Amino acid sequence: MLTGKHVVVGVSGGIAAYKTPLLIRLLRTAGAEVKVAATRNALEFVTELTLQTLSGNKVYSDVFAPTNDHSTEHVSLPDWADMMIIAPATANVLGKMANGIADDALTTTFLAMACPVLIAPAMNEKMYAHPALQRNLLTLNEMAHVTVLPCAEGFLACGATGTGRMLEPEEIFAAAEKQLTEQSLQGRRVLITAGPTQEKIDPVRFISNYSSGKMGIALAEEAALRGAEVTLVLGPTAMRPPHLPNLRVVDVVTAIDMHDAAMKTFPEADIIILCAAVADYRAARPAIEKIKRAGQDSMILELVENPDIAATLGARKRSNQKLIGFALETNDEEENALKKLSAKHLDMIVLNSLRQEGAAFGCDTNVVTLYDTDGRKTELPKMSKTDVAKRILDYI
Numbered sequence: 001m002l003t004g005k006h007v008v009v010g011v012s013g014g015i016a017a018y019k020t021p022l023l024i025r026l027l028r029t030a031g032a033e034v035k036v037a038a039t040r041n042a043l044e045f046v047t048e049l050t051l052q053t054l055s056g057n058k059v060y061s062d063v064f065a066p067t068n069d070h071s072t073e074h075v076s077l078p079d080w081a082d083m084m085i086i087a088p089a090t091a092n093v094l095g096k097m098a099n100g101i102a103d104d105a106l107t108t109t110f111l112a113m114a115c116p117v118l119i120a121p122a123m124n125e126k127m128y129a130h131p132a133l134q135r136n137l138l139t140l141n142e143m144a145h146v147t148v149l150p151c152a153e154g155f156l157a158c159g160a161t162g163t164g165r166m167l168e169p170e171e172i173f174a175a176a177e178k179q180l181t182e183q184s185l186q187g188r189r190v191l192i193t194a195g196p197t198q199e200k201i202d203p204v205r206f207i208s209n210y211s212s213g214k215m216g217i218a219l220a221e222e223a224a225l226r227g228a229e230v231t232l233v234l235g236p237t238a239m240r241p242p243h244l245p246n247l248r249v250v251d252v253v254t255a256i257d258m259h260d261a262a263m264k265t266f267p268e269a270d271i272i273i274l275c276a277a278v279a280d281y282r283a284a285r286p287a288i289e290k291i292k293r294a295g296q297d298s299m300i301l302e303l304v305e306n307p308d309i310a311a312t313l314g315a316r317k318r319s320n321q322k323l324i325g326f327a328l329e330t331n332d333e334e335e336n337a338l339k340k341l342s343a344k345h346l347d348m349i350v351l352n353s354l355r356q357e358g359a360a361f362g363c364d365t366n367v368v369t370l371y372d373t374d375g376r377k378t379e380l381p382k383m384s385k386t387d388v389a390k391r392i393l394d395y396i
C-alpha cells in the first residue's frame with residue numbers, strides 16, 4: 001500500500017500517454033496522492049480532464065498561464081513529492097532532462113526534484129537505439145536519485161515490432177511500489193510454494209483443488225518489494241505476480257514437480273513459506289489413453305501418496321533457515337494446526353479456517369491466526385491477502 005505517499009506523475013507527448021491514466025489509477029487505488037505535470041504535447045494524446053479527474057488534482061502544464069494560480073508549481077511539487085514517475089518519457093524530454101534543460105512544466109519540475117525519480121521511456125526502436133539517446137539514458141541513470149526503466153519489446157505504434165514500448169502501467173507501478181517500500185529483506189533469499197497441483201488421471205482428467213495461488217503470490221510480491229530475492233514455485237493457476245526483477249517464477253504442475261523445484265532452491269533459501277495446496281495423493285498409474293465409461297455403477301482409482309514437501313524441508317532445515325507453513329482446516333482448527341507445526345518442524349504456521357467468512361478459496365481477503373514454536377498465538381482480523389502477506393513478513 002502507498003497510503004500517504006505523494007507521487008508526481010510526469011507525462012510527455014508520446015502515444016504511450018494513453019496508458020498513463022491507468023498508472024494514475026493504480027497509484028490512487030494503492031492509497032497514494034497523485035499530482036500530474038504534463039507537457040503541452042502530452043495533452044495532445046491524453047486530455048487534461050482525464051488526468052485531472054483520475055488524479056483528483058489540477059494538472060500542471062503551463063508555466064506562464066496568466067490564470068495560473070500556482071505559478072511556482074515546479075518548486076512546490078518537488079517539496080510535496082515522495083517520488084516522481086515520468087511515463088512516458090519521450091526521446092526529446094529525455095534529452096532535455098539529461099542536459100538540465102528546463103523549458104516546460106515537466107522539465108522544470110524534474111530539475112527541481114530531489115526525491116527518487118522513475119523514468120519509463122517510450123519511442124520508436126530506431127530512436128531508442130540511437131547513440132545520442134542511449135548516452136542520455138546513461139547520463140540520467142548516473143544521477144543518484146534517478147532510475148531509468150527499460151523499454152519493452154513488441155508492437156510499436158509506428159507499425160514496427162522492436163524495443164521501444166513503454167512498460168505496462170502495472171510494471172511501472174510495481175517498480176514505484178518497490179522504491180517506496182523499505183528494503184527490510186535486502187540480501188535475503190525467499191522460497192515460496194503456491195497454488196494447487198494437478199495430478200494426472202488420464203490425458204484429459206486430473207485431481208486438483210480450488211486453490212487460486214493468490215495468498216502465495218501476494219507473499220512473493222511483498223517479499224520482492226522488500227528487497228528479497230524471491231523464487232515462487234507456482235502450481236497451475238491463471239494468477240501471475242507482477243514482473244519484478246528480483247521475483248523468479250518456476251511453473252510446476254504436479255506435487256513431484258513442486259517438490260523437486262523446492263528442493264533445488266531450498267539450500268540457498270533463508271526464509272521458506274509453504275503456501276501451496278499440494279495434492280496429498282496422485283493416481284498410481286495414470287492412463288495413457290482416455291479412460292472410457294465402462295458401463296458400471298462405480299470405478300476404483302488407485303492413489304499413492306505424494307511427497308510432503310513441508311515435512312521433507314522441515315527435516316533438513318538448518319538453524320538459520322525459517323520455515324513457515326499454512327494449515328487450511330474445516331474443523332478442530334487449532335489442534336490440527338499445532339500438530340502440523342510440530343510434525344513438520346515448522347517455525348510458524350498460518351491457520352486458515354474455511355469456516356471463517358472472507359477466507360474462502362479465490363477470495364481477495366483472508367482471516368488467519370499465526371502460531372509459532374514459542375507458543376505465541378496472533379489472531380489477525382479479516383484483511384486483504386496483500387495485508388496478510390505484509391503482516392506475515394513483519395512477523396518473520
Ligand code: CTP
Nearest residue numbers: 274275276278280307308309310325326327328
Ligand atoms: N504441504 C506440503 N506438501 C504436501 C502437503 C502439504 O508442502 N504434500 C504443506 C502445505 O503447503 C502447508 C502444510 O504442508 O504449508 C500443511 O498443508 P495441509 O494440506 O494442511 O497438510 P497435510 O499435511 O496435507 O494434512 P491434511 O491431512 O490436513 O491434508
